Amino acid sequence: MRFKLNFKSGKPVYLQVVDQVKVAAASGSIQAGEPLPSIRPLAEELRVNRNTVAKAYAELESQGVIETVAGKGSFVSANNSPLKKAVRLELLAQEIDTAVIQAHHLQVGKAEFLRLAEDRFDAFQDKRDRAATS
Amino acid sequence: MRPMNPENTVIDIDNLVRRFGSADAVNGLSLRVQLGRCYGFFGRNGAGKTTTIKCLLNLLRPTSGRVKVFGLDPARDEVAVKSRLAYVPDAVAFYPWMTVRGTLDYFASFRERWNQRTEAALVDQFRLDLRQKTSHLSKGQRTQLALIAAICPEPELLVLDEPTSGLDPIVRREFIQTVIGAYQDGDPGRRTVFVSTHLISEFEGLIDEFTIIEHGREVLTLEADAARARYQKIYAHFSDEPGTLDLGGAHVFRQRGRDVEVVVNGDSADVMERLRLRSPETLTTEALTLEEIFVTTLQPGGAMV
Structure with missing residues (x-):
């Protein structure tokens, strides 16, 4: 999926990532079981600190939108529906x-x-x- | 201010003063950097950034005040402190007769750890020639080499003093991102970056929290997200020239004919309401970037803090 950050929106950057994953998952443009990019490449692509992406993924996990499997990465939850x-x-x-x-x-x-x-x-x-x- | 856990405080500067003759380079500076953060130290040239950093590294002794790194005194526990951090100064110098390979080996010989995978990956990514003499490197390549040498020992703290100044503007954004990404990746949450710069736009997305200093004193310390939420620029466009506007003390940044730009600090709702009462044709708002916050904060008579 493609992310688009806007530093001028005044919305915390990690929340922008959270909402974009939620939109993609809710609209079906990313499917249950599909992997999300891993933290470091995504951080480099978006030109943000690794902490920002890690915080976004932690938030998505706590909301049940994604699941993280140790050593394998993060995936869109099946029970998201x-x-x-x-x-x-x-x-x-x-x-x-x-x-x-x-x-x-x-x-x-x-x-x-x-x-x-x-x-x-x-x-x-x-x-x-x-x-x-x- | 959030409650601070002393064990998680990597840098603790308390009322630091450093005088050169009768000039105060640093004049009562206090700041704290928490573990795992990427902390920006912003100031104009001559604001006291480098002097502060030199006090952290025991390259200068404070005139008064206290500096602690990892909870230790950098003067009394110099070796303990320095073995856990890496420092890249604004102008890096290598032995000119050494090759890139020789230089990296030389740096590695002082360190307990050296991540060869990181070294190989970055040398490859930056297309550095290991057989080249360091005297033949460009300024950009020299900085790249210094940054590789800084992160390969996997230090707990990475101190960068103006790491991108004087470099090609297109390349520098790219490689500072790469280096900080590679550094943090090793043990996320335990890798702290303290970076001084006046080229703030390059660090927009990288900074978690920052301090702006001016004349050796702290002017503003904020988390980056909180700063962007607080500092907003409001644009209003009127059908007729609005004349004098009462904006409750907010700072009119620019007023030209029917267009008004206002910079606000935390009170955007109130200012928006005041502008709305004058029935503008359009009224929009956007966050300031960290660089714009820096400029606004240091503007004479800005009084935006």
């Missing part, structure tokens, strides 16, 4: 929070925001439908 829906909702909630804050700053009220969300949803659906028929 019951968590999936909750995880997906939690991750989406974070994105919505960002949009809600932005709406607040731009003085867009709740009703207007929800109407816009519905519009966007419909527009997305529309686009997919048209793509499917063409």
